[in-house]
Amino acid sequence: MLARVPRPSPAAARQLVNLAALLIIMAIMASLSPEFLTTDGIANLLRQVAVVITVGGFFTMLMVAGGLDLSVGAVIALAGIVSVSLSNAGLPLPAAFAAAIVVGAGVGLINGFLVAVVGVNALIVTLGMMYVARGLSLVAGEGRAIAAHDPGYAWLGNGMAGPVAVMVIAGLIALVIALILERRLLFGRYTVLVGTNPKAARLSGTPVRGTLIAAFVLTGAAAGWAGVLFSSRMGAAVSKAGLGFEFDVIIAALIGGTSLFGGEGRIIGTVLGALIVGSATTGMNMIGVEPFVQRVMLGVVLLSAVGLDAIVRSRRDRPVRRVTAKVAQT
Amino acid sequence: MTATSPATVPSMVRSLRPARVGIMGQKVIINIAILAAIWIVLSIITPRFLTVENLSNVFRQIAVVATVGTVVTLVMVSRNFDLSVGGTVALSAAVATTLADGGSPVPVAMLAGVLTGLIIGNANGFLILVVGINSVITTLGMMYLTQGTALLVTHGVPIYSMPDGYEIVGAGYLGPVPAPIIIMLLAVLIMTFVERRTLLGRYARATGSNPEAARLTGVPTRRVQWILFALAGAVAGWGGIMISSRAGGFFATVGEGFEFQVIVAAVLGGTSLLGGEGLVFGTLLGALIVGTLNNGMNLLGVPTFWQTAVLGTTLVLAVVLDAMLRRRARRVALKVTQGTPAANQSVPQAGASES
Numbered sequence: 001m002l003a004r005v006p007r008p009s010p011a012a013a014r015q016l017v018n019l020a021a022l023l024i025i026m027a028i029m030a031s032l033s034p035e036f037l038t039t040d041g042i043a044n045l046l047r048q049v050a051v052v053i054t055v056g057g058f059f060t061m062l063m064v065a066g067g068l069d070l071s072v073g074a075v076i077a078l079a080g081i082v083s084v085s086l087s088n089a090g091l092p093l094p095a096a097f098a099a100a101i102v103v104g105a106g107v108g109l110i111n112g113f114l115v116a117v118v119g120v121n122a123l124i125v126t127l128g129m130m131y132v133a134r135g136l137s138l139v140a141g142e143g144r145a146i147a148a149h150d151p152g153y154a155w156l157g158n159g160m161a162g163p164v165a166v167m168v169i170a171g172l173i174a175l176v177i178a179l180i181l182e183r184r185l186l187f188g189r190y191t192v193l194v195g196t197n198p199k200a201a202r203l204s205g206t207p208v209r210g211t212l213i214a215a216f217v218l219t220g221a222a223a224g225w226a227g228v229l230f231s232s233r234m235g236a237a238v239s240k241a242g243l244g245f246e247f248d249v250i251i252a253a254l255i256g257g258t259s260l261f262g263g264e265g266r267i268i269g270t271v272l273g274a275l276i277v278g279s280a281t282t283g284m285n286m287i288g289v290e291p292f293v294q295r296v297m298l299g300v301v302l303l304s305a306v307g308l309d310a311i312v313r314s315r316r317d318r319p320v321r322r323v324t325a326k327v328a329q330t
Numbered sequence: 331m332t333a334t335s336p337a338t339v340p341s342m343v344r345s346l347r348p349a350r351v352g353i354m355g356q357k358v359i360i361n362i363a364i365l366a367a368i369w370i371v372l373s374i375i376t377p378r379f380l381t382v383e384n385l386s387n388v389f390r391q392i393a394v395v396a397t398v399g400t401v402v403t404l405v406m407v408s409r410n411f412d413l414s415v416g417g418t419v420a421l422s423a424a425v426a427t428t429l430a431d432g433g434s435p436v437p438v439a440m441l442a443g444v445l446t447g448l449i450i451g452n453a454n455g456f457l458i459l460v461v462g463i464n465s466v467i468t469t470l471g472m473m474y475l476t477q478g479t480a481l482l483v484t485h486g487v488p489i490y491s492m493p494d495g496y497e498i499v500g501a502g503y504l505g506p507v508p509a510p511i512i513i514m515l516l517a518v519l520i521m522t523f524v525e526r527r528t529l530l531g532r533y534a535r536a537t538g539s540n541p542e543a544a545r546l547t548g549v550p551t552r553r554v555q556w557i558l559f560a561l562a563g564a565v566a567g568w569g570g571i572m573i574s575s576r577a578g579g580f581f582a583t584v585g586e587g588f589e590f591q592v593i594v595a596a597v598l599g600g601t602s603l604l605g606g607e608g609l610v611f612g613t614l615l616g617a618l619i620v621g622t623l624n625n626g627m628n629l630l631g632v633p634t635f636w637q638t639a640v641l642g643t644t645l646v647l648a649v650v651l652d653a654m655l656r657r658r659a660r661r662v663a664l665k666v667t668q669g670t671p672a673a674n675q676s677v678p679q680a681g682a683s684e685s
Contacts, residue, residue: 114646120653121603124645127590131642138635239635247470260464292486295478303457303471310462 011266014257014309018272025276029283036283043165047233049278050171051076052248054226055219056270057178059249062215065191066198066262067115069216070126072223072249074133075104076242079227081140084148084237093152101224107133108220112213130246134239141239148235157233170229174222175271181218182267191215195262251298252277255305277301353659354609357600357652361615365622372626379629386508390576392595392621393510394419398569399592399613400521401562404531406596408555409538409605414454414469415566416588417476422446422570424480427489427496427580436495444567450476451563455556473589481582489580500575510572514614517565521610534558538605594641595620598648620644 030037055072062069083100087093107129114125148154159166182188190211193201202208226245231237254260255276256269280301284294373380398415405412426443430436450472457468502509525531533554536544545551569588574580597603598619599612623644627637 118650118653120649124597124649128642128646132639135639135642292478292481295474299471299474306463306467307461
């Protein structure tokens with residue numbers, strides 16, 4: 001039974017709408033700026049989207065399970081500082097990277113424990129953890145940038161593997177792992193069950209707490225990996241890295257059709273959402289739109305996307321309501 | 331009624347009521363105790379803490395957060411969020427300072443700021459209650475919109491030359507008392523009155539506790555929520571006036587992180603994120619705790635970087651404590667209902683005998 005959770009077709013329709021929106025935005029940007037559709041422009045876009053996608057896959061599953069993590073941006077800063085400091089202290093790069101991922105997973109474990117076991121609201125726990133992690137990274141970095149001494153450190157963020165940036169591949173690896181979890185393993189089904197109806201899920205034998213904690217840990221670990229990528233791109237760890245990143249991810253997920261209340265959402269939607277936001281912002285950068293205007297546009301895009309969704313949803317539900325009203329009359 | 335159930339109904343009422351009132355009462359008492367403990371410790375550690383000047387500083391620093399927090403508390407009680415108050419503060423400050431700088435009379439500029447907030451609040455209300463978007467997302471989008479517009483209005487350039495009279499609400503004094511403190515106390519008084527003595531306050535609680543039940547019993551839930559959002563917008567607009575008045579102008583970081591400060595104060599004060607519960611006075615206490623901690627750390631020379639971490643830890647500890655209190659209250663309530671199975675049956679009987 002678990003192998004076939006029915007997927008409503010509106011979800012697929014939504015992704016087609018998003019795909020169309022993406023193509024339209026790309027077409028507009030390409031017509032306004034000749035640089036946009038060059039290899040450089042595309043590479044730039046993909047690199048910008050890479051960090052969001054790294055975290056976005058796991059983040060989507062967390063949201064589907066009914067959770068939310070505002071601390072991912074701060075974890076990016078903290079993990080970056082950990083990995084750069086350890087690498088500077090002489091640790092080999094893979095060990096330093098692994099340590100950063102472990103730190104992220106640790107933050108996720110605390111979040112998951114407080115939410116799933118102690119029973120505190122996810123929004124507030126992760127808001128608190130955001131302050132804690134940001135504060136620790138400010139303390140550790142003393143507000144300054146810590147440059148990585150190892151010349152190989154910057155390879156992940158700036159190197160090229162043939163025509164593709166290594167950073168994009170690194171993001172895709174995280175994304176593929178998330179997609180496998182979502183589509184091919186029980187974990188993905190569990191997140192849907194837990195997010196749709198935790199009580200029913202528990203009664204039907206789904207490990208509700210375990211699923212939530214695992215989703216938090218995975219999201220934290222992904223944020224740790226994103227911190228490595230971010231610091232590698234800059235060649236240094238900065239205390240202010242990832243500021244506001246949590247909103248970038250949430251917006252990508254929301255545009256992609258993920259519900260804030262759990263139970264609904266697909267990773268592919270978040271990827272499309274990230275591409276939409278990414279191509280809009282890189283395009284506006286190229287045209288030379290002021291950053292203030294960009295922020296206004298981001299707000300408008302977000303509101304119109306979810307507004308459209310709300311209208312579509314209410315229209316979809318209306319025939320059902322009419323039928324139930326008729327049944328009630330008889 | 332007394333004939334059918336002389337013991338069970340009163341005992342049930344007695345056992346259920348303290349559990350519900352108790353949680354808010356406990357939180358207020360705990361918060362006052364925490365605040366007293368912090369104050370005592372700080373006045374022992376540093377002689378500079380317990381001076382009139384320093385304490386007035388603490389209150390002045392929390393004045394805007396507490397003022398806006400009084401209304402946001404009711405928004406949260408009605409099971410909604412307003413993340414746009416920070417952006418509204420910024421946009422209102424931008425509009426008011428630009429107008430005042432351009433030669434408009436000070437009252438006109440201030441009124442324009444409040445009106446800006448009112449418009450944003452109504453836009454929130456429209457999007458949430460007519461279009462039907464979730465309040466977190468709506469106000470998140472509005473946060474971006476307003477922050478961006480604020481910088482657009484001012485081109486991101488600080489505005490410093492404020493006309494005389496603009497500084498009164500933020501930096502002025504009424505006798506010996508700073509004006510922002512008076513404004514804050516007025517806001518707390520008015521909103522406590524609204525919360526306790528008006529239909530709006532009761533409807534907000536009813537809407538937040540159980541929207542469907544509230545609607546079916548005739549509570550105009552949509553109008554209540556809309557009014558609260560409009561009010562929150564207007565008060566946030568006023569907050570922008572207070573901040574820019576105190577700072578003597580506009581700067582690009584006005585209102586940054588403000589929404590979180592307000593929510594932290596409300597949550598520390600016992601406002602539930604799930605709606606239905608919260609106290610305006612509790613939010614004032616929450617803001618005071620955060621303000622005192624920040625002030626104390628400044629006096630002790632704690633680096634600003636540590637302060638962020640301490641604030642986060644305080645918040646996490648507060649909500650963990652809250653979750654544990656709630657769990658205990660639930661367990662007590664469960665034990666009571668399981669212990670007196672007759673209580674469940676006696677209520678409808680009592681109602682039937684009355685009619």
